[in-house]
Amino acid sequence: MEVIILNDPEAVSALSARRIAQLVRAKPTAVLGLATGSTPLRLYKELIRLHQEEGLDFSEVTSFNLDEYIGLAADHAASYRYFMQENLFRHINIAPERTHVPSGLVAGPDIARYCAEYEEAIVRAGGIDLQILGIGSDGHIGFNEPSSSLASRTRIKTLTQRTREDNTPFFDNPDDVPHHVITMGVGTIMEAREIHLLAFGDKKADAIADAVEGPITANVPASVLQMHPTVRLFADEPAASKLARRDYYRWVYDNKPAWQAF
Numbered sequence: 001m002e003v004i005i006l007n008d009p010e011a012v013s014a015l016s017a018r019r020i021a022q023l024v025r026a027k028p029t030a031v032l033g034l035a036t037g038s039t040p041l042r043l044y045k046e047l048i049r050l051h052q053e054e055g056l057d058f059s060e061v062t063s064f065n066l067d068e069y070i071g072l073a074a075d076h077a078a079s080y081r082y083f084m085q086e087n088l089f090r091h092i093n094i095a096p097e098r099t100h101v102p103s104g105l106v107a108g109p110d111i112a113r114y115c116a117e118y119e120e121a122i123v124r125a126g127g128i129d130l131q132i133l134g135i136g137s138d139g140h141i142g143f144n145e146p147s148s149s150l151a152s153r154t155r156i157k158t159l160t161q162r163t164r165e166d167n168t169p170f171f172d173n174p175d176d177v178p179h180h181v182i183t184m185g186v187g188t189i190m191e192a193r194e195i196h197l198l199a200f201g202d203k204k205a206d207a208i209a210d211a212v213e214g215p216i217t218a219n220v221p222a223s224v225l226q227m228h229p230t231v232r233l234f235a236d237e238p239a240a241s242k243l244a245r246r247d248y249y250r251w252v253y254d255n256k257p258a259w260q261a262f
């Protein structure tokens with residue numbers, strides 16, 4: 001795992017955006033895996049700036065989002081489809097039909113078939129070239145809560161009370177946070193060719209330390225990223241503050257040869 005720690009969340013988000021821009025310029029049909037939550041907001045702002053000011057072209061890009069709340073329609077202000085429209089899609093030239101966010105309105109026995117079709121669509125698109133991830137304070141990725149199988153595929157999950165509480169700021173009322181979600185599985189995420197894990201703030205420090213330096217365990221689903229060959233962690237100082245080897249990671253990054261930079 002390449003660990004990149006900078007003081008400023010803007011600066012570290014801009015680095016992730018720069019790598020995404022490099023990928024999209026080299027491969028205009030790139031498939032991006034996208035995440036929601038407060039963490040990727042700065043990254044999306046920078047992608048929008050790159051599109052508007054530097055002509056970064058998303059017209060042939062395809063996207064797949066990690067997850068969605070069951071029961072929320074696309075026009076619900078807390079739905080992840082709404083989040084993506086407002087914070088990225090409507091500001092760039094991505095083709096609406098090439099953006100995929102799981103539907104929150106599939107119900108009952110249809111969910112398993114719908115999830116299998118979501119997986120098939122990812123395969124048909126050629127697989128995910130670069131997946132953006134945030135991390136839950138309990139170490140979850142997507143909505144793969146602790147105890148999720150590390151081989152899991154897209155499916156329905158039940159949120160923990162802690163995750164529901166963490167997500168209350170996005171809802172009018174804490175009771176409105178759904179209990180159920182559709183999420184790409186840990187195994188699905190691990191098939192992305194490159195992964196950017198973003199983490200900001202001291203609330204993420206324990207999860208990041210466990211994910212990067214702890215044992216690989218389903219109790220911390222993000223820890224499985226240690227098994228992926230091309231993961232970059234983009235963290236600010238508070239999120240990285242509990243990493244035992246943070247001085248080493250800083251030295252490696254500060255002394256990176258220019259030819260390795262992106």
Ligand code: GLP
Nearest residue numbers: 036037038039134135136142143
């Ligand atoms: C939710 C999302 C995750 C996200 C996490 C952290 O659980 N499903 O994809 O990483 O929240 O959210 P935030 O970035 O707001 O801290």
